[in-house]
Amino acid sequence: MRFEAPTSVDAAIKLLEGEPGVVRILAGGTDVLVQLRYGQVEPDLMVDIKRIAAMRSIDEEDGGYRIGAAVSGIEIGAHAGLRKLWPGVVEAMELIGSTQIQGRATLVGNLCNASPAADSVPAMVAAEATCRIFGPNGHRDIPVHNLASAPGETTLGRAELVGSIYLPSRRPNSGDAYLRFIPRTEMDIAVVGTGVSLEMDLDGVCKNARVALGAVAARVLLVDEAASALIGSRVDAAALENLSHAAAAACSPIDDKRGTKEFRTKITGVLVRRTAQIALQRSQE
Amino acid sequence: MTQTHVSTIVNGDAVEFLCETDETLLDVLRDRLTLTGSKEGCGSGDCGACSILLDNRLVCSCLVLGVEAQDREIETIEGMASGDELHPLQRKFIEHAALQCGICTPGFLIAAKALLAQNPDPTETEVRYWLAGNLCRCTGYDKIITAVIDAAAEMRGNV
Amino acid sequence: MGTHEPAFDVVGTRPLRPDGVEKVTGSAKFGADLTAPGMLVGKILRSSHAHARIRSIDTSKAEALPGVKAVITCKNFDKAKISPAKQNILCNIMAQEKALYDGHAVAAVAAISNQIARKALRLIEVDYEVLAHVTDVEEAMRPSAPVIQDDMFTVGVTPQPTQASNIAKRSEFGHGDVEKGFSQADVIIERQFKTAATHQGYIEPHACLANVTQDGQGELWCCTQGHFMVREVCAELIGMDISKLRVTASEIGGGFGGKTTVFIEPVALVLSREAGRPVKIVMSRDEVFRASGPTSSTSMRVKIGAKNDGIFTACEAELKYQGGAFADSPVQLGAMSAFACYNLENVKTVGYDVATNRPKNVAYRAPGAPMAAYAVESVVAEIADRLGIDQLELRLKNAAREGTKSSYGPVFKRMGLVETLQAAKVHDHYSAPLGPNQGRGVASGFWFNFGGQTCVSLNINVDGTIAIAVGTPDIGGSRASMCLMAAEELGIAYDNVRTIIADTSSLGYNDVTDGSRATFASGLAIINAARDAKAKLCARAAKTWDIPAEAVIWENGCAKPAGANAGNFAPLSLAEIAANAEKTGGPIAGHFEVNAGGAGVSFATHIVDAEVDRETGFVKILRYTVAQDAGKAVHPSYVEGQFQGGAVQGIGWAINEEYIYGEDGKLQNPGFLDYRIPVASDLPMIDTVIVEVPNPGHPYGVRGVGETSIVPPLAAISNAVSAAAGVRLTELPMSPPRVLKALEDSPDR
Structure with missing residues (x-):
């Protein structure tokens, strides 16, 4: 070499x-x-x-x-x-x-x-x-x-x-967050990873959102349907529920030593909601 | 295969060696420089037993090529004590029985030293997360955490 | 033997370990740390098939590669000359007709560099006929399963089958009549459990340096729990007289039972013999996982009947353990230990040792006991919940005590189970409040402890210091304990004693450091060797004073006249007698050789709090307390360390660690990335309570402490997680997918 x-x-x-x-x-x-x-x-x-x-x-x-x-x-x-x-x-x-x-x-x-x-x-x-x-x-x-x-x-x-x-630069009233799920607290490869970036307007309504998912398909997914679940909402419980469903629906994971299809899909729904909540909080800071 | 000549600094001393281009720095330290204090537990960066400081930064020497060491400064466990005087971390590890078999100990000491250099007063949680890349199978980490926190306290007192 | 509950001067204190400085400065020499002039690199070719007939192996291209000095296969071992007891070891270190698991060694090379050795491995051509394989214990027991060993006819059933199967042995333990007992029960709970195979996970991979010279003599340096065992096994496998092979134990980077056999050592010796040069072999981490040590995966059924007052009327367990390709599972120890914590009229355990296409099982800390205790203590917890009796109360009601006929036969001598239960009960952990989604679990555990063949030598140096040679490798700080016991017995300072691990040519035979025996057995031998030395020291003093030897006693590190009648002489210190030894008869040394019995049973009770994330199944261990009987803690810090280390290995086993095999029979996770042992950030501090109920079989009351600490955690954690989740978990590891599934399947959801 x-x-x-x-x-x-x-x-x-x-x-x-x-x-x-x-x-x-x-x-x-x-x-x-x-x-x-x-x-x-x-x-x-x-x-x-x-x-x-x-x-x-x-x-x-x-x-x-x-x-x-x-x-x-x-x-x-x-x-x-x-x-x-x-x-x-x-x-x-x-x-x-x-x-x-x-x-x-x-x-x-x-x-x-x-x-x-x-x-x-x-x-x-x-x-x-x-x-x-x-x-x-x-x-x-x-x-x-x-x-x-x-x-x-x-x-x-x-x-x-x-x-x-x-x-890139960031618009006012916007925030981003990433969470992953691993079996330990450190040192593992993500079983699922979810990235959310969102922008709120002055009335507290979501103007723009991008939702990306890792480890649930052959490539990282950018899920428009998941973003749509947030855009136009106040990122309230109902919107977060829609977000979970949309994100889970977009998953096409594999079964492997790190997780099953079923588990990865479920966790995606949970994690994306938690991620969006953090992003929302950051948009308000 | 033609070997590559590398000049570097190890534990304060100028050192030269020849190595294969695909040889890890860990193998160079152990096999060519007879510094066997750094251990290979996994060869994949998952156990931290080969931890060293490279230009003062904590890294796994199994994930560095020997040829990358050109013009760098390396500190290994062999350079941690000053002459006969142990580093406070080394002393506290012995005092607190923070080692059982001792194979992971050099890696933990180097990693803990790097921690205290940038955070002289870490919480238990900070110590645990900083050291998460150093595996110990004997102690359950309990006494290691105690030793690091105690050494930090002593080192702060000395400043 | 000996006095009970004596007062101690230095035993029970916490001095610095004698090998501490070497280990914190990096100068301690472990298995891979030695080199020799002209040394070659040895590497092993391993099967990537789970089960395959080896039609042929062509090594000619590898041999022709410049820089390759030796290539060996099974043909380089003389199978016909190996005793039946060691045939399986031979077949494991080098595959014979068949490769029996993913990772099984099939050939080896020695070359002048790593690069050339790796290249040579790729040039070896193995012609495999791939066979059907089986890795699951239940599947391996089915009549339709592929048979792994053609000559395996189940032992322990009558009549013995004439058809080969994967069931190596059925064993049964117990007493009374369980059917009668169950008929008397007010409540009966029966559950099925499964556990995954786990690895000892020592951080130091197997490593050795072998040198066989032209005159047929051999030297071997290796990391092992028992270098005498290594010598004896290697000598036989390579056809060498025992006296011609000298084995030196390096410092050992963890073993936990996994270094109680040989893997690479005979291979390195044969490579060295063939090449005429020293050969070093160091396993990579994936080789460690694929080809060394795991313990069994299991399938278990446990049934317990109890009266409404909580008294058990009958206990029954059926344990199926797979033991790898040669059926070496510890199921018998599991069956013996399963109900050892309880005083039972009716008890029956049946164990099946089963072969699968997995690595040969090797001992792992309290072999066989953690899984059985997991199943039993899970059902005990359910009985307590069902009857509304406090968990520790129920265990106290049924606890085995001194005089109890144990579930595996013998009557217990003095023992400390009740004391550990009481210690747990009064610990503030047991009554601390819990938050939402949190649960508390408790479990008790038992380990036999072993004694075994032990030989030590204690030499008195002319300056009054002591040099002790033991033959039990120091895995966790036992040298400090050895020095303490010698100092105690001789009445001298700890710092004046040094203990080394002698090589096989410098000391008589010693069994492996296993069964929690090192501090017990080598300690017992050192105390007796010190007594032997004291008698000699007294005799030298008597000679100096010209009085009878019987008229001299040893007190506070000095020889003294026994009384006024013996004469009026100033006491002679050990140092003074030693300085004068040349004139009073030459060197002074104490010796002791024994096949030690009386190891003294060991019990522990653990308390653990866990929190479950109900949306993800993630389990967090919040708080952990170990109460264990140490008999007498010689060096309390290292006793605590054993308690903590065992508990944390148990946490790994309970929550995340598992061997994952693919459909193809290949191990999917042979690395620390996906074989997930606990990391520092996963854990709380591990609180410890050292209970001391002296062992009547040891002069200072010492019991082994190394293994018991891994017996209760699996059950204690499962009980905590089950309480937190509100649903009973019955499979390990309780990884997030399993916990989430259990939550979803729970009727309360």
């Missing part, structure tokens, strides 16, 4: 372009090194992006924040502005793994690993985050929701990599 640690995006893209074999990007390494250790992948080239300065920072941009691909969970959690703007996304990132994992794991890594159970992704999808993709022909921005195509697979083309995530 060839190991390279370029110091610019261009150099990284050139390395990717020049390698005909299996390539892996190394940011936090919390997924790829496990795959390496257990023989699930044998890359010909590993490109460490942590020495690219542009990928190491969190920058304010148009009232939102751009988060570099090599920024770790601990840095995201420590960023007061980010935490204030999108607390749900920050919490989702912080739920991933242990303190040790937080020292390394990145938002972009969580996204590009393309697991349907990735904690940060439903929160980012609810937040309408975009990711910036660099490649041989420059860069392009796409919604975070469009990056994963199937478990472990992305829409990235040859010699492309994700350089950053952009979390």
